Amino acid sequence: MKKLTFLFLMSTCLALAGPGLSFAQVPSIPEVQGEASKEAPPPARKKKSRRKPLRTGSYSADDTAVKEPAAPAPAKAQRPVEPRRVNSLLFGTMEKLETLGALYETLRLQVSAETLAKISEMEKAAGRVAADYFKIEAPSPDREELKTYRGLLGGALQSVKALKDVKDRVKAGEAEAAILLCRDLNEAIDGELAGAKLSVPSTAAEAPRQEAEPAASAETAGNETAALAALSEVRKALEAYKAKEGKYPKSLSKLAPKYIGRIPEISAADHPATREVLEINSSDYDETPFQAITDTGKWLYFTDKKSKLYGRLLIDCSHKGAGGAELYQAGE
Numbered sequence: 266m267k268k269l270t271f272l273f274l275m276s277t278c279l280a281l282a283g284p285g286l287s288f289a290q291v292p293s294i295p296e297v298q299g300e301a302s303k304e305a306p307p308p309a310r311k312k313k314s315r316r317k318p319l320r321t322g323s324y325s326a327d328d329t330a331v332k333e334p335a336a337p338a339p340a341k342a343q344r345p346v347e348p349r350r351v352n353s354l355l356f357g358t359m360e361k362l363e364t365l366g367a368l369y370e371t372l373r374l375q376v377s378a379e380t381l382a383k384i385s386e387m388e389k390a391a392g393r394v395a396a397d398y399f400k401i402e403a404p405s406p407d408r409e410e411l412k413t414y415r416g417l418l419g420g421a422l423q424s425v426k427a428l429k430d431v432k433d434r435v436k437a438g439e440a441e442a443a444i445l446l447c448r449d450l451n452e453a454i455d456g457e458l459a460g461a462k463l464s465v466p467s468t469a470a471e472a473p474r475q476e477a478e479p480a481a482s483a484e485t486a487g488n489e490t491a492a493l494a495a496l497s498e499v500r501k502a503l504e505a506y507k508a509k510e511g512k513y514p515k516s517l518s519k520l521a522p523k524y525i526g527r528i529p530e531i532s533a534a535d536h537p538a539t540r541e542v543l544e545i546n547s548s549d550y551d552e553t554p555f556q557a558i559t560d561t562g563k564w565l566y567f568t569d570k571k572s573k574l575y576g577r578l579l580i581d582c583s584h585k586g587a588g589g590a591e592l593y594q595a596g597e
Contacts, residue, residue, distance in 0.1 A: 543565050
């Protein structure tokens with residue numbers, strides 16, 4: 266009876282599945298399991314790695330996470346000076362340097378070594394800007410007149426004057442470093458004046474005050490006389506050239522050899538002997554010719570035909586001569 270019931274159920278299933286399926290086509294349970302095992306093999310068991318994980322940065326037992334090394338703080342950029350305030354800043358620097366000079370002359374008061382170093386650094390930077398503009402070699406930082414406190418103040422003052430006049434003629438950014446140094450120097454001097462930090466060096470306090478500068482040496486006096494004689498000679502040659510050609514030469518070298526044998530060598534004050542010529546093709550100094558002086562000890566010649574100074578020849582030296590006037594004013 267059971268067998269008949271099983272056959273009946275099986276025939277019913279075959280009828281429902283359709284005529285295309287036979288007993289031979291019905292897969293057995295083991296075969297089905299075999300096919301499944303071929304299609305999806307069991308995942309392989311992963312082996313545990315014995316290598317320790319790598320760590321970067323510092324680590325301690327109390328840390329909940331690895332700490333990365335802190336990035337270095339970016340360098341603080343120095344704030345630039347507003348363009349409309351540059352002239353005011355440079356004029357202020359000049360006034361402060363003149364104040365320091367007056368305090369030294371009257372009371373022998375000097376700034377600290379730190380501020381003195383700022384003055385020296387600014388003087389060199391401003392001098393380089395002017396020298397680059399005129400395409401000449403920058404004055405040596407160890408010139409004789411800069412070895413004294415008074416000489417350093419004077420040199421710094423002249424350099425700031427030159428910086429003020431050429432700052433708008435050089436490429437953008439070339440004068441920025443010197444201008445920033447002027448601002449730093451202003452703040453340093455203000456701090457010393459406000460805190461009454463100026464002092465009298467022991468050497469100056471012990472030495473008796475001299476009422477006048479020591480007399481110039483015979484060699485210095487001789488150099489001055491020779492420079493003034495050379496100045497007169499070249500000026501005569503310039504006038505002779507103009508009378509013949511109807512204009513001044515574009516360069517002093519045009520004078521030789523017809524109007525003068527060669528440009529004479531000069532050695533004004535403490536400057537080394539030179540025949541070099543600084544030429545200024547500009548009318549910017551018509552009202553203030555003294556601002557063109559950078560104290561190089563060389564010849565200074567104005568070549569701009571539209572300038573009031575056209576054809577003017579000077580000695581680029583701000584030292585005082587035997588007559589008490591600066592040498593660049595000689596013969597004026």
